Amino acid sequence: MSLRTFGNRVGRIEDPALLTGKGRFIDDIKWPELAHAAFVRSPFGHAAITAIDTSAALEVPGVFAVYTAADFAPLLKIDRLIVGLPSPAYRQDVNRPVLAKDEVVHVGEPVAIVIAKNRYIAEDAAALVNVDYEILPAIGDARAALEKASPTVHRGAPHNLLAEFDVAYGDVARAFAGAPHVFRETLWQHRGGGHSLECRGAVARYDANEERLTLFSSTQTPHTAMRLLCDMLGWDEHRVRVITPDVGGGFGPKLIFYPEDVAVPLAAILLQRPVKWVEDRREHFVATTQERDQFWDVEIAVDSEARILGVRGTLIHEHGAYTARGVNLPYESAQTVTLAYEVPAYHLGVKLALTNKVPVTPVRGAGQPQGAFAMERLLDRVARELRIDRAEVRRRNLVAAEKMPYAKPLKSRGGMQVVLDSGNYPEMQRMVLDAVGWDDFRARQLAARASGRYIGLGLANFVKGTGRGPFEPVTVRLGPSGKIHIMTGAAAMGQSTKTMLAQIVADQFGGAMDNIVVTAGDTAVIPMGMGGFNSRQAVMAGSSAHLAAVKLREKTIAIGAKLLNVSIDELDIDAGFVHVRARPKIAASLGDIARSVAGIPGLALPGGIAPGLETSEAFVRDEMAFANGAGAAEVEVDTETGEVVIRKFVIAHDCGRVINPMIVDGQIIGAAAHGIGNALFEWMGFDADCQPITATLADYILITSTETPHIEVLHMESPSPLNPLGVKGVGECGVMPSAPAIMSAIEDALSPFGVKITRTPIMPSEILAAIHAARREKLRADPL
């Protein structure tokens, strides 16, 4: 009997190499004669370049070349990275150059590339490239950037408004006009960088014999990189191959196509020698895209029973200096706000502001955590003002299970109707409340307070769009070796993509994981691919893999039936053989079956069978699969130091059918920890001149093992009707409830002081300031 791999805790095929030091990451790629690159980067937030002198750098022994924009210009048919996702919302185009020519608009923007025998020498020489700058006003605050009198981020630009749009439905003015209660919150939300442990990198080689460029890049989107390189160079597709080796974490920023992804290949072409550049952490802080500031001004209208009548407001989103992805991030924020709840009317006016900082693009969650945060803060406010339990306020407004599928009067960024496809949101909340001990918490809280300890409990719900379409192709091939090869445009960056695909395919071939070889992230093995982002690969590539594997199994059995002279109904596949179910010794190996249709000159193929054993599928689905969940945190706040300790953290999650519970738990826990870091530790700071002030991992704090609580994960499985596997994405979901649940818990812990939190992250110093401010307020109101 075949083993079922789908749904089981199957060991990862990625692990043995990674555990023994045999992984092959971008910095492990190596060729003979490999030269090493270092970039000269802007030290200013905004400046004009008046001259570049490379002569001193070129004199350093071991330096092969120094290239500036002028050197690259003859090779480029298109000299900007035109990567913005299409939208009618743009008010101006600000596309990145490969190297800055006459103006730099953020610290870290590449100006020149130095190629040398090794990185040490390249960095020595980079320091000797003399760039004359004329400093221009830099603008760092997104709100100030939108004021009429503001200096512009780009010289000569009309203003700093990158884009504007509304996400809206229903008659919001009417909903507010007649509302018994309206509450308003002004929120600052900040998320920092992706900070995969591995930084970015590019290694390029131009082969003059093949007239072909090969780029190894730590990208989450190799096919996009290939297409953009072809566009920019004006080359045909067959001349560029992009390979993603093992990737040491993605988390969003690696889905972006970067100037370095062009500069390194151009250097390799000009120099006729392979070139490697691997980003160091300092560069990661100034040259890799980040998320940063969102300024929300939102209000909620409710009736006397706390039922939501409407939500409206504005969002100013910091975009950074260039468009490196598009308007998607704040769009997702705006779309997410009302998802989990019944909200009859909604209007959010969104403006994207340019600033003189490295571009903003999605980090794990892609704006959706901020949308959930805004809504959850509003609901906590409603609960406080109306003196109703926070969980009860939510329960009254969550979309009911019997209403699924529930069409939201919202359009996705691509213009598709938003339909919540499945799930039981109120039950999910109940599961979390039970696990965290919501109902008997008050007694514990009062007992703790009596001994001078401030503990609090917080809750947050979320719904997260996953499985972004339209498709992700997968080819499955049975080779003469008897091995099954999976080739996909999906990209693995640590989230077990290869194991996931192998499990789905193995299910059709007797469950043997060790008989499967997965190639992900190589444009030479499959013509199309979209890559890894938006919790999409299990949904899109997984579905394609399933459809392809089912077809390949059918053909494999059909050939087996011909070879063994039995009917197809009698056959099964197990342990590398197609065999007769009742008499397992009558069998043909998978290798022999593959050979039988590989063709022998002059001999006929087994009757009626088409050549080869390969199927390709690209499952198409435009609608997103909406995963959901709830999270609860119990915190203790030290009112002397402002430190927050998370004593308990529970997250319940519904990603439809679970392919591998071990991997799903790992994704949820890892993402929840990321969210906790966003709530309490991570802050990407800049001074007034747009100089980054948190540009080491000693200043920019990533959460460590001692601050991360044990995270309890609960599951519900509501299969999505939108794909043949019934799955929804999971990779980003754990981030969603962390910040709102923690802020709710901190407020609850500090309720004796009346502390209100309208920001994320919050650091100990700000918690102390909030306590002191609340004390002062109290004293003013009630001096004795």
Place this chain on the structure above:
Amino acid sequence: MSETRKIAVTINGKRYEEEVEVRWTLADFMRQQLGLTGTHLGCEHGVCGACTILFDGYSARSCLMLAVQADGHEILTVEGIAPSEEQMHPLQEAFRDNHGLQCGFCTPGMLTTLLEFLRDNPDPTEQEVRIAISGNLCRCTGYQGIVAAALDAAQRLKAAKEAS
């Protein structure tokens, strides 16, 4: 450009005699000159811990040491942890079975750090494990799988010791 020195160092039981540039870090020397790319560089300023090796049996950041400092010393890297090509060390097996890794980039430093820790503290509590790896950053796992792996490895190592 740069001055060099001759050093002799034993890494994973193998002796290397090499001419090294005096300013090269130990990590760059091992990765680029010796091809031992299992040791990873995540920050090159001593915070992330991915480059942790065992230097004469003690954990050390190979990004913060110079190659010349390794002259006459013994080093263990991730490549030298498994007893053979076919068999992994119990700690590595525990990482595999407890999903103690996702992207695998921090893993070499986690393994070396925990090897030293479990040698000195064969029967640790969860909190002791958390403190032991608090100098190693992981962005994927939320540390939970790593902590579980370390506790599991302690049991496996204890069982192996009792059996022998």
